[in-house]
Amino acid sequence: MSLLHIEDLDTYYGYVHALKGITLDVETGEIVTLIGANGAGKSTTLRAISGLIPIRGGSISFDGQPLNGVPAHKIVERGVSHAPEGRHIFGTLTVTENLNMGAYILGKDQDAITRNRERVFKLFPRLEERRRQLGGTLSGGEQQMLTIGRALMASPRLLLLDEPSLGLAPLLVRLIFDTIREINAAGVTVLLVEQNARAALKIAHRAYVMETGRITLAGDAAALLADERVRKAYLGEQ
Amino acid sequence: MQLLQQIINGVTIGSFYALVALGYTMVYGVLKLINFAHGDLFMWGAYLGLTGVSLLAGLAGAGQPWMAVPVITGVLALIALTGVLVERVAYRPLRAAGRLAPIISALGVAFILESIARNVYGARWRTYPTGVAPAGGFVLAGSVRISTMQIAVLVISFLLMAGLYLFVQRTRVGTAMRAVSLDHTVSRLMGIDVDRIIALVFVIGPGLGGIAGVVVALYYGSFDFTLGWSFGLKAFIAAILGGIGNIPGAMLGGMFLGLVETLASGYISPQWKDVIAYVILIIILIFRPTGILGERVAAKV
Ligand SMILES: Nc1ncnc2c1ncn2[C@@H]1O[C@H](COP(=O)(O)OP(=O)(O)O)[C@@H](O)[C@H]1O
Ligand SMILES: [Mg+2]
Numbered sequence: 001m002s003l004l005h006i007e008d009l010d011t012y013y014g015y016v017h018a019l020k021g022i023t024l025d026v027e028t029g030e031i032v033t034l035i036g037a038n039g040a041g042k043s044t045t046l047r048a049i050s051g052l053i054p055i056r057g058g059s060i061s062f063d064g065q066p067l068n069g070v071p072a073h074k075i076v077e078r079g080v081s082h083a084p085e086g087r088h089i090f091g092t093l094t095v096t097e098n099l100n101m102g103a104y105i106l107g108k109d110q111d112a113i114t115r116n117r118e119r120v121f122k123l124f125p126r127l128e129e130r131r132r133q134l135g136g137t138l139s140g141g142e143q144q145m146l147t148i149g150r151a152l153m154a155s156p157r158l159l160l161l162d163e164p165s166l167g168l169a170p171l172l173v174r175l176i177f178d179t180i181r182e183i184n185a186a187g188v189t190v191l192l193v194e195q196n197a198r199a200a201l202k203i204a205h206r207a208y209v210m211e212t213g214r215i216t217l218a219g220d221a222a223a224l225l226a227d228e229r230v231r232k233a234y235l236g237e238q
Numbered sequence: 239m240q241l242l243q244q245i246i247n248g249v250t251i252g253s254f255y256a257l258v259a260l261g262y263t264m265v266y267g268v269l270k271l272i273n274f275a276h277g278d279l280f281m282w283g284a285y286l287g288l289t290g291v292s293l294l295a296g297l298a299g300a301g302q303p304w305m306a307v308p309v310i311t312g313v314l315a316l317i318a319l320t321g322v323l324v325e326r327v328a329y330r331p332l333r334a335a336g337r338l339a340p341i342i343s344a345l346g347v348a349f350i351l352e353s354i355a356r357n358v359y360g361a362r363w364r365t366y367p368t369g370v371a372p373a374g375g376f377v378l379a380g381s382v383r384i385s386t387m388q389i390a391v392l393v394i395s396f397l398l399m400a401g402l403y404l405f406v407q408r409t410r411v412g413t414a415m416r417a418v419s420l421d422h423t424v425s426r427l428m429g430i431d432v433d434r435i436i437a438l439v440f441v442i443g444p445g446l447g448g449i450a451g452v453v454v455a456l457y458y459g460s461f462d463f464t465l466g467w468s469f470g471l472k473a474f475i476a477a478i479l480g481g482i483g484n485i486p487g488a489m490l491g492g493m494f495l496g497l498v499e500t501l502a503s504g505y506i507s508p509q510w511k512d513v514i515a516y517v518i519l520i521i522i523l524i525f526r527p528t529g530i531l532g533e534r535v536a537a538k539v
Contacts, residue, residue, distance in 0.1 A: 050427060076429035088424045090417050100410065101417050105429035108410070154429060 001064055003028045003189055004049070004080075004158055010057030011048050018044045020213040021058065026158065031180065031190040033200040033221065035234055036210035042193040043085050045210075046160045049191075050082040051075045062158065077105050081156035085163045085193075087143045089150070091136030095127055098135050098146055102153030112155070119186075120149035123179055141172040148176075152183065159183065162193045177203055197234040201225040209234070243382045244504040245497065250388045250457070252496025253395035257450035258473030259480065259488035260402065261443030267419035267483040268439050270337070274344040275324055277470015278351035279317050279444045283451020284461055285359050286313045291370050301369030306456065313448045321444025322437055330433070348466070356463045365460040387457055394453060398446060399489050406485055415439065419483060479519060481529030490530055495519075 004026040011019040019041050026032045034042050047053045049060055051072035060067040062078055070078070081102075090098050099120060103113045121128035124145040130138060135146060144164055151159055161180065165173040173196065181203050184190050194200035201207055201221045209217035209230065217224065224230045258280050265273040290309035295301040328347050332340045375385035406412035418425045418435045425432055454469065455461050472495065480491025498518055503511035526532065 052423060052426065071431075072426035073429045073431045076427065082427045084424065084427065088421060090420045090424070092420065093413065093416060097413050097416075100413060101425075101428045101430070104410065104414060150428075 002026060003063060004191065005061045006045075006049070006058070007060075008058035009045075009048060009055060009060060011044060011053055012056050013044075013053070018213055019048065022210075022213075022215055023058075024208055024215065024218075026189060026191050028157075028189055029184075029187070030206060031184050031192060031204045033192045033194055033197075033204035033207045034210060035194055035197040035200060035207060037234075038195070039212075040210040041213045042210055043162055044213075046082060046084075046162050046191070046193060049075075049160060050080060052082075076154055076156075079155075079157035080160065081151035081154050081158070082160040083147045083151040083162060083164065085166070087140075087147045089135040089138070089143050089146050091134065093135055095131045095133055095135060095138070095146060098150050099127075099153050102150035105154050113153070116153045116155060120152055123152075123182065124149055141168050141175075144168060144172075144176060148179070148183075152188070156188060158189045158191065160191050160193075163195060164192070165194065165196045165199065173199065197230070198225070201230075240504070242378070244500050246382070246384050246388060247504075248497035248500030249493060250391050250496070251500060252493035253391055254450055254454050254457075254469070254492070255473045255476040255495050256489045256492025257395055257398065257446050257453075258470060259477040259492045260399075260485065261447040262474050262477040263480070263482055263485060263488040264415075264439045264443045266477070267485075268415065268436050269329065269333070269340070270483075271329065271340045271344065272474070272482075273329075273443075274341070275328075275347035275351060276443065276447055277473065278348050278355070278466035279321055279324075280447035280451045280454075280470055280473070281461075281463065281466030282320065282351060282355060283313050283317050283448035284455035284465055285355055285364070285451075286316055286448070287452035287455055288359070288364055288366060291366055295367040295370070301367035303370060303372045305370050306452070310449055310452050313452050314445045317448025317451070318441040318445040321440040321447075324444075325437060325440040330436075352463060352466060355466075359463065361463060363460045363462045366455055371456040371459070391453055391457060394449070398449065402442065402446070403485065403489075411435070411438070475516075475519060479522060479529055481532030484529070484531045487529055487531035494530070 002025040006022055006024040009019050009022040022045060034045060036042055044053065048055055049067065051067065051070055055068050062080060065078065067075060090101065099117055100113065103116055106112050126142055127145055127149055130142060135143065138146060148161065148164060164176050168176065177199050180190060180192065192200055192204060201224055204221040207219065207221045207224045208215050217230065261276045262273060265271060265276065287309050290312055291301065291305055294305040294309065324347050328343045329340055332343055372386040372390055375383050377383045406415060414425065414430045415435055417428065417430060418432055422432050473492065476491040476495045477488045479495060480487030495515065499511050499515045502514035506514060522530065
């Protein structure tokens with residue numbers, strides 16, 4: 001049984017039919033990447049999983065339990081954390097406070113919170129140096145680290161990452177992708193949305209390609225990396 | 239000497255403004271809504287306090303200072319409950335309806351609360367039974383004196399504000415409240431139940447307003463149904479002055495407005511105090527449109 005199973009999912013923004021029957025699986029331990037052009041529906045898929053937009057047709061289940069109709073704040077408790085596109089850290093909260101909010105569902109379990117914070121600081125030592133600074137004063141790369149670190153604070157089993165490399169310098173992109181691999185190696189399943197298809201396909205086990213609200217291709221990441229159609233459309237090759 | 243006396247009086251009135259301003263600013267923080275009903279919740283605090291005190295004074299034969307304690311506690315609970323109810327019935331259903339509809343709804347609730355108060359308690363001035371507000375006072379130096387009631391006001395306000403500040407800055411739920419003020423969607427992704435945090439804001443804000451209602455009525459002795467509008471509007475201005483949405487700003491704005499009003503009234507003329515206070519307000523807003531402690535950091539993110 002898949003950790004995450006999406007079956008024939010339909011969602012709308014008003015009258016805009018954003019997802020038109022998506023079927024997708026993520027197995028425990030995998031990194032699965034979802035690639036596709038701008039506006040394809042990748043972020044919408046993640047928003048539907050984490051309960052931010054309603055499911056209008058089909059179903060999503062996590063660990064065998066349906067997520068349809070479950071409010072967003074309850075889905076985090078089930079073990080799904082979402083690091084949204086465009087970072088969205090809490091600008092007037094300190095780095096530590098941002099991380100504490102990531103651990104909100106842990107309640108007063110200080111031991112677990114401290115343990116998770118140590119783990120995040122080990123992944124991103126820069127955050128530890130800046131822990132007393134306000135989130136809004138961090139650089140773009142640091143804000144991305146904070147977004148990922150904050151999502152890890154809830155001890156998720158599934159991590160949803162939306163465009164973590166967007167707008168970052170090449171060196172930082174490398175660091176972020178290396179860290180995603182490290183997070184996965186530590187036992188967290190990852191569903192990664194990326195426009196940087198090449199880098200995403202290199203670290204992923206499997207991949208799905210989306211176009212205008214539909215999945216058009218699916219398979220092993222290595223196979224897709226070699227696929228003629230993917231190379232032309234998403235890897236910028238002739 | 240005269241100055242010290244003015245400062246004591248100004249800080250007392252400033253604490254009233256601050257307590258009420260906190261309700262405006264906290265609701266604005268989490269909903270970006272100006273809760274025009276807040277001034278009337280505050281006024282209802284004064285009326286419910288009147289009922290409670292009159293009841294106890296009737297039973298005991300005369301007003302006693304201890305009566306303030308159960309009355310304030312009861313009023314706090316009732317006004318907090320009303321606040322939560324107002325949010326649930328008049329604001330929550332309109333949360334996705336843009337900015338205008340909730341404001342109209344808030345004005346509607348304000349008129350409803352005010353009309354009910356006038357129908358129930360009448361339009362005339364109402365006076366608290368004597369003996370409840372602590373009498374007496376202390377001479378500090380020469381002609382400068384501080385009344386026992388002023389001391390009580392300052393102690394209560396300080397404890398409430400310090401408690402609120404520590405709660406918001408130091409606790410997990412208080413931090414979640416600040417997070418919700420910044421971004422509802424991301425707060426939900428943290429596992430924060432945004433509706434519950436908003437409900438909590440409508441417990442704390444109106445609760446403080448209710449306490450302020452009783453204390454203001456005890457301090458001045460009498461009031462009428464326009465209290466919510468007149469006094470509430472000034473507290474709202476104090477919230478804007480401090481930087482709406484900012485909790486320390488509301489405290490500072492309240493103190494500032496109370497002091498300016500009192501000093502203008504004492505040194506220039508009571509008839510001109512509002513003119514002076516609001517000229518100063520406009521000047522501050524021209525130079526700092528976001529208020530004294532208004533934040534710009536959030537806009538950067
Ligand atoms: N809040 C919204 N309101 C209306 N339409 C939206 C909204 N967000 C996204 N869309 C539309 O839904 C489609 C999918 O968007 P999105 O999931 O953000 O794409 P991607 O993440 O793949 O770039 C696009 O056509 C986009 O214009
Ligand atoms: Mg997107």
